Amino acid sequence: xxxxxxxxxxxxxxxxxxEKESTPxxxxxxxxxxxxxxxxxxxxxxxxxxxxxxxxxAFLLGKRPARILTLTRANAEKTxxxxxxxxxxxxxxxxxxxEEVRIACGNDGLGADPGAxxxxxxxxxxxxxxxxxxxxxxxxxxxxxxxQAAGIFDKLVVDSSHGARAAANGGNALGALGRLRDAVADxxxxxxxxxxxxxxxxxxxxxxxxxxxxxPHLAAIRRVQxxxxxxxxxxxxxxxxxARLGRVVEVDHAFxxxxxxxxxxxxxxxxxxxxxxxxxxxxxxxxxxxxxGFKAPVDGEILMAEVxxxxxxxxxxxxxxxx
Amino acid sequence: MVMRFGNGFFEPxxxxxxxxxxxxxxxETIGVGTRGRYxxxxxxxxxxxxxxxxxxxxxxxxxxxxxxxxxxxxxxxVKVLKSMRPVGAGLVATETVRAQYExxxxxxxxxxxxxxxxxxxxxxxxxxxxxxxxxxxxWRWAGVPFFLRTGKRLSRRTTEISIHFKRPPLLxxxxxxxxxxxxNVLTFRIQPQEGITMSFNSKxxxxxxxxxxxxxxxxxxxxxGEELPEAYERLLLDAMLGDSTLYxxxxxxxxxWGFITEILHGWETTGRPGLERYxxxxxxxxxxxxxxxxxxxxxx
Numbered sequence: 001x002x003x004x005x006x007x008x009x010x011x012x013x014x015x016x017x018x019e020k021e022s023t024p025x026x027x028x029x030x031x032x033x034x035x036x037x038x039x040x041x042x043x044x045x046x047x048x049x050x051x052x053x054x055x056x057x058a059f060l061l062g063k064r065p066a067r068i069l070t071l072t073r074a075n076a077e078k079t080x081x082x083x084x085x086x087x088x089x090x091x092x093x094x095x096x097x098x099e100e101v102r103i104a105c106g107n108d109g110l111g112a113d114p115g116a117x118x119x120x121x122x123x124x125x126x127x128x129x130x131x132x133x134x135x136x137x138x139x140x141x142x143x144x145x146x147x148q149a150a151g152i153f154d155k156l157v158v159d160s161s162h163g164a165r166a167a168a169n170g171g172n173a174l175g176a177l178g179r180l181r182d183a184v185a186d187x188x189x190x191x192x193x194x195x196x197x198x199x200x201x202x203x204x205x206x207x208x209x210x211x212x213x214x215x216p217h218l219a220a221i222r223r224v225q226x227x228x229x230x231x232x233x234x235x236x237x238x239x240x241x242x243a244r245l246g247r248v249v250e251v252d253h254a255f256x257x258x259x260x261x262x263x264x265x266x267x268x269x270x271x272x273x274x275x276x277x278x279x280x281x282x283x284x285x286x287x288x289x290x291x292x293g294f295k296a297p298v299d300g301e302i303l304m305a306e307v308x309x310x311x312x313x314x315x316x317x318x319x320x321x322x323x
Numbered sequence: 324m325v326m327r328f329g330n331g332f333f334e335p336x337x338x339x340x341x342x343x344x345x346x347x348x349x350x351e352t353i354g355v356g357t358r359g360r361y362x363x364x365x366x367x368x369x370x371x372x373x374x375x376x377x378x379x380x381x382x383x384x385x386x387x388x389x390x391x392x393x394x395x396x397x398x399x400x401v402k403v404l405k406s407m408r409p410v411g412a413g414l415v416a417t418e419t420v421r422a423q424y425e426x427x428x429x430x431x432x433x434x435x436x437x438x439x440x441x442x443x444x445x446x447x448x449x450x451x452x453x454x455x456x457x458x459x460x461x462w463r464w465a466g467v468p469f470f471l472r473t474g475k476r477l478s479r480r481t482t483e484i485s486i487h488f489k490r491p492p493l494l495x496x497x498x499x500x501x502x503x504x505x506x507n508v509l510t511f512r513i514q515p516q517e518g519i520t521m522s523f524n525s526k527x528x529x530x531x532x533x534x535x536x537x538x539x540x541x542x543x544x545x546x547x548g549e550e551l552p553e554a555y556e557r558l559l560l561d562a563m564l565g566d567s568t569l570y571x572x573x574x575x576x577x578x579x580w581g582f583i584t585e586i587l588h589g590w591e592t593t594g595r596p597g598l599e600r601y602x603x604x605x606x607x608x609x610x611x612x613x614x615x616x617x618x619x620x621x622x623x
């Protein structure tokens with residue numbers, strides 16, 4: 001018995017740390033709401049650099065108590081596990097805790113096997129899997145484990161924008177995601193940060209063509225050009241348009257950049273002037289009208305929305321099928 | 324029995340009108356250990372299903388006994404066993420699953436495959452996992468499937484009965500939860516962490532209408548200051564006191580074996596379903612999920 005991943009030992013350690021960490025809070029601690037399994041690649045963050053996953057998780061601290069299991073691929077002979085915990089106060093000074101187990105999977109194959117970490121997921125509660133880094137790399141590393149352990153997950157959340165290679169460079173994060181979705185069928189829900197970020201694109205587009213006098217122009221759309229957004233966000237947006245319009249239109253992702261910095265979409269129509277929509281940090285422009293208050297969600301907000309939401313988003317799945 | 328018959332609120336919903344299906348699980352993390360030679364001639368169906376699993380089934384499905392006299396309890400349990408729809412050669416392929424573990428990681432350590440265990444034939448066809456879909460042809464349970472599964476070298480040790488209730492007749496919040504509106508589930512945890520959990524849907528605080536499943540828990544360990552006796556402690560004490568309630572009466576044994584023997588005969592004569600393999604430390608073979616149709620086994 002190596003003991004490194006013995007679930008009984010780990011559970012006892014979690015309990016001990018939890019009691020210690022929650023002691024300062026006056027009104028006790030809140031119990032867990034879910035287990036979050038984070039599947040990461042071998043490269044996480046450069047030494048000394050801030051880890052974006054940590055800052056995303058920090059958004060949930062004090063709001064959503066959870067057990068967080070982080071799996072990484074380590075360039076080491078043996079698998080190692082570290083148990084830790086941290087509690088933050090909510091508004092009534094009750095501790096909201098993270099129980100954390102970090103498993104660095106070595107070449108012994110121990111940590112990569114679902115048998116090593118599946119028993120650490122809390123049985124009665126939802127289990128979310130999150131792939132926050134380069135999706136293509138993570139899927140290549142973890143897809144066998146995901147398939148083997150499909151029964152334990154309720155939802156897989158990915159970020160197809162993060163580190164994904166552009167289609168022009170041979171990258172196809174959404175293709176990989178679509179293949180996984182087909183393979184797991186209905187075993188768990190699949191969701192994507194890029195889809196949530198792209199909501200503003202879909203909302204603004206729908207709003208532009210929603211007035212009765214604009215609806216006939218939907219049939220006249222010949223070309224769509226997008227400035228802004230990641231390659232994956234653009235791909236999903238174009239796929240959504242194809243699915244909604246029921247036909248192929250010419251598309252062009254003219255410039256890649258964070259949606260939070262702003263974007264512009266130009267719909268070229270046959271026989272009519274082009275329709276332009278767009279948002280900047282100051283607000284959104286639609287049919288010549290400017291509306292204030294454009295704020296793209298930060299990753300922490302998206303993660304919290306994902307762990308609160310059990311919706312199988314049929315529109316996303318339709319877009320994924322068209323991507 | 325105390326939970327079921329000592330409380331009034333279970334009885335009105337304890338029937339086919341409200342119950343969608345029932346799952347009974349006895350999962351072990353251990354392998355056959357030094358019992359390989361015995362297990363080769365037994366397998367999961369004889370070793371666990373015939374006795375432990377069918378006892379749990381009869382306790383959850385029985386009618387209220389007229390009193391607590393052992394014979395009164397046995398009378399009701401045997402009715403359940405007699406009401407089990409036989410699963411013979413014509414049904415084994417669709418109503419049963421059998422499988423054998425291969426090597427994997429269990430409780431943080433490498434575990435050998437069954438065929439590598441001491442005393443086991445390297446070409447063994449003995450099942451270490453069995454799952455059944457059982458129907459009871461009774462007024463109370465007509466049309467309600469009972470899913471039973473037991474296996475060795477699974478990801479977690481647990482014995483439990485879970486009652487999965489039907490969804491509300493009108494899904495007012497269906498759009499909020501799409502196709503995955505979770506049903507209410509009442510779970511009796513028999514071991515470890517003996518207790519009861521009721522899961523139901525609750526609104527997530529905030530301005531939008533979003534729901535998530537939450538649990539209401541009762542745990543013997545945290546409610547009482549005493550440890551529950553080990554199962555065999557209780558049985559030995561009952562034997563000394565001459566109380567046979569928790570033992571099987573001969574007609575119960577006959578009915579249970581009658582049901583199991585038909586399955587064994589069906590497996591032998593048809594060769595179906597094929598013996599699957601599952602990875603030690605996992606949740607069992609994939610085909611066990613097919614048995615449940617659109618439902619899912621409770622997570623191990």
